Amino acid sequence: xxxxxxxxxxxxxxxxxxxxxxxxxxxxxxxxxxxxxxxxxxxxxxxxxxxxxxxxxxxxxxxxxxxxxxxxxxxxxxxxxxxxxxxxxxxxxxxxxxxxxxxxxxxxxxxxxxxxxxxxxxxxxxxxxxxxxxxxxxxxxxxxxxxxxxxxxxxxxxxxxxxxxxxxxxxxxxxxxxxxxxxxxxxxxxxxxxxxxxxxxxxxxxxxxxxxxxxxxxxxxxxxxxxxxxxxxxxxxxxxxxxxxxxxxxxxxxxxxxxxxxxxxxxxx
Numbered sequence: 556x557x558x559x560x561x562x563x564x565x566x567x568x569x570x571x572x573x574x575x576x577x578x579x580x581x582x583x584x585x586x587x588x589x590x591x592x593x594x595x596x597x598x599x600x601x602x603x604x605x606x607x608x609x610x611x612x613x614x615x616x617x618x619x620x621x622x623x624x625x626x627x628x629x630x631x632x633x634x635x636x637x638x639x640x641x642x643x644x645x646x647x648x649x650x651x652x653x654x655x656x657x658x659x660x661x662x663x664x665x666x667x668x669x670x671x672x673x674x675x676x677x678x679x680x681x682x683x684x685x686x687x688x689x690x691x692x693x694x695x696x697x698x699x700x701x702x703x704x705x706x707x708x709x710x711x712x713x714x715x716x717x718x719x720x721x722x723x724x725x726x727x728x729x730x731x732x733x734x735x736x737x738x739x740x741x742x743x744x745x746x747x748x749x750x751x752x753x754x755x756x757x758x759x760x761x762x763x764x765x766x767x768x769x770x771x772x773x774x775x776x777x778x779x780x781x782x783x784x785x786x787x788x789x790x791x792x793x794x795x796x797x798x799x800x801x802x803x804x805x806x807x808x809x810x811x812x813x814x815x816x817x818x819x820x821x822x823x824x
Contacts (some may be wrong), residue, residue, distance in 0.1 A: 559736050567650065567817035568733040570810075573733070574651025577665045585640055589669040592639035593676020597765040598632025601684055604766075608698035615755075616683055621667065624753030627762070629665070631745040635654070635732045642761055642798075643722045644668045644729045646805025651816040671761075677764035685772035696773050704772020704781055707788040711796040714758055718800020719808075721757035724748040725801075726809035760798040767793060 561569060577585075604625040610619035634641045648662045666793035698742045709717070752759065767789040774781050 560656075560740060561767045562735070563732040563813065563824045564817040565733070566730055566818050567721055567813045569733050570647050571654045571656055571814070571818060573660075574648045577648065577651075577657055577661050578652065582668050582675040585665060586672045587666045588638065588640040589642070589672025590676040591637075592634050592641040592669075593635070593673040593678075593761065593764065594639065594680050595633035595639055595713040596630040596648065596673070596759075597677045597680035597684075598633065599627040600610045600762050600765045601769070602629065603627040603771075604698050604702065605695055608692075608694045613663045620754040620756070621750065624750035625746070627753045628746045628749035630762075631728060631749050635729065635741055635745055636738060640665075640669045640672065641737070642659045642673050643725045643759060643801050643805060646722060646802060647667055647729060647810045649810035650818070652812065655819055669784050673761045674764050678768045679762060681765050681772060684769055684821075685776065690769075690773045690776070696777060699766075699773045700777075700779065700781065700784070701769050701772070704784050706783070706793050707756070708797075709793060711792065714793055714796040715800040715803075717756065717758035718720045718797040719758065719804040720755070720800075721752045721759045721797075722804035723758065725807040730809060730813070738802055758793070758797040758800065760794060760801050763789075763793055763797060775813040787810035807814075 603626050604624050607619050607623040610622055614622070631641070631644075633639070634644065645665060648657065648665060651657045652659050652662050684690070690699055706714075725748065728745050728748035731748070732741040735741045735744050767784075769788065770784055771789065774784050
């Protein structure tokens with residue numbers, strides 16, 4: 556009978572092998588796939604906004620966050636099953652660098668193209684959602700702005716640490732999805748860690764590329780005075796420290812750890 560999953564050692568090898576794609580994949584293809592990932596994560600983020608806009612009134616804040624995380628996980632499911640280039644998941648390319656399969660320069664080149672594509676995709680999706688006027692429902696608009704303001708209010712250190720914890724879980728989700736050999740297993744692997752990071756309140760750079768611009772668009776449409784909500788705070792106070800935290804979480808705690816345990820020829824056995 557065909558095996559339904561890979562062992563951790565086999566999964567680590569599969570992730571290293573998958574990293575070789577950056578040697579053949581053109582920047583144009585990478586950019587298009589990164590735009591798609593920006594859209595897919597934004598689909599999950601906007602649904603989480605709608606679900607949590609009034610759920611807390613009926614089931615309490617904890618269950619509301621659980622529900623928001625549950626629907627947000629659809630974004631990574633789309634990335635994994637349909638295929639796309641997501642910056643946070645591409646932290647796992649570090650394993651291929653450590654193993655000598657690709658160069659550090661190739662990984663950084665991929666990261667730059669992917670993060671730009673993710674950003675453009677997410678901001679464009681935020682603009683499209685604004686143009687739907689669905690935010691004119693007052694409860695949803697309040698949630699959109701409240702979420703964006705909260706994220707722009709974080710100190711850089713808090714944003715960084717939340718980013719570390721977030722991508723630790725995201726990369727574990729990708730690791731488990733790589734281990735799964737069927738769609739059901741991949742979907743479940745995406746669901747649990749992503750639900751966990753959202754419900755816990757951690758920070759995901761690509762999700763914030765949707766959440767905060769959407770708040771900026773809606774806030775401008777409503778002409779509200781929110782001094783903390785600005786494009787500068789989006790970039791400097793949130794996106795930069797969260798992105799750095801995401802890199803540390805994925806590279807250090809997942810890619811490097813599992814490469815050392817399973818693929819480094821000099822690691823103790």
